[in-house]
């Protein structure tokens with residue numbers, strides 16, 4: 569297979585960043601400022617080590633040896649937490665912020681294991697190995713003669729739930745263990761390569777995350793359901809233009825939180841992909857959006873149950 573067709577078989581749609589669409593999608597993710605900052609800094613130092621080195625020699629001359637310790641960490645960041653909490657959306661778009669911040673082009677290679685790794689025995693292992701190999705080759709091409717990277721690569725392993733599962737779990741299928749091993753081998757090879765590349769892994773299962781994967785992660789970012797303040801941001805952003813008042817929004821914020829019948833509130837995706845479209849489409853085509861209908865629809869909509877951790 570040539571590089572191009574291999575690429576199409578492995579990745580959903582490779583993307584070159586910065587890109588205005590990615591920037592727009594990123595800016596619409598609310599309540600994730602802390603995750604955005606930590607993730608973009610971490611990716612920035614992994615992909616463009618020259619930036620951190622320049623900072624060290626400017627502000628803390630003599631600290632270079634210490635800084636190089638930071639740069640030798642495995643280039644792995646894990647995003648984990650409940651469904652519909654913005655992991656995929658953030659992982660797919662944060663590269664835009666990094667590309668602008670570091671002033672380099674970044675290639676995003678997104679791979680979803682749930683979509684691909686379910687066929688023949690051995691397929692997941694093979695897919696993971698091939699994705700790492702491809703990403704390694706791409707990143708190698710970006711190192712200039714001076715050692716300064718001309719660009720960067722983000723390898724996104726999304727929906728890596730099967731991979732995340734601990735090898736210690738006795739029910740784990742042999743094939744899944746081989747998949748975790750392939751992942752760890754891939755990460756270790758990248759850590760030693762000094763290449764402008766970072767790997768983002770997304771999973772719903774924190775407690776099942778393999779200890780060897782956890783240990784390698786430079787950062788584990790946890791995502792949770794939106795709190796009242798965050799639900800407020802999403803709801804008022806989308807529904808104020810339809811004439812809902814601040815007090816209507818406040819009622820919706822309460823209705824979409826936990827109630828006496830359920831301990832969980834709405835996920836971000838429950839708000840953006842289910843509730844808000846239902847409210848708008850309920851009024852379409854012959855009436856206006858009203859607060860009373862919006863509140864009724866919110867009361868009748870059941871939030872997605874939280875992801876059950878299988879330990």
Ligand SMILES: Nc1ncnc2c1ncn2[C@@H]1O[C@H](COP(=O)(O)OP(=O)(O)O)[C@@H](O)[C@H]1O
Pocket residue numbers: 596597598599600650651652653654655656657658791802836837838840841
């Ligand atoms: N923090 C957020 N702010 C606004 N919308 C969000 C947020 N998190 C998730 N969403 C919405 O939910 C959708 C699904 O999120 P996604 O990233 O696929 O969740 P996950 O990968 O964590 O299951 C997103 O496309 C977006 O519309």
Ligand SMILES: [Mg+2]
Pocket residue numbers: 655656657726727770
């Ligand atoms: Mg996802």
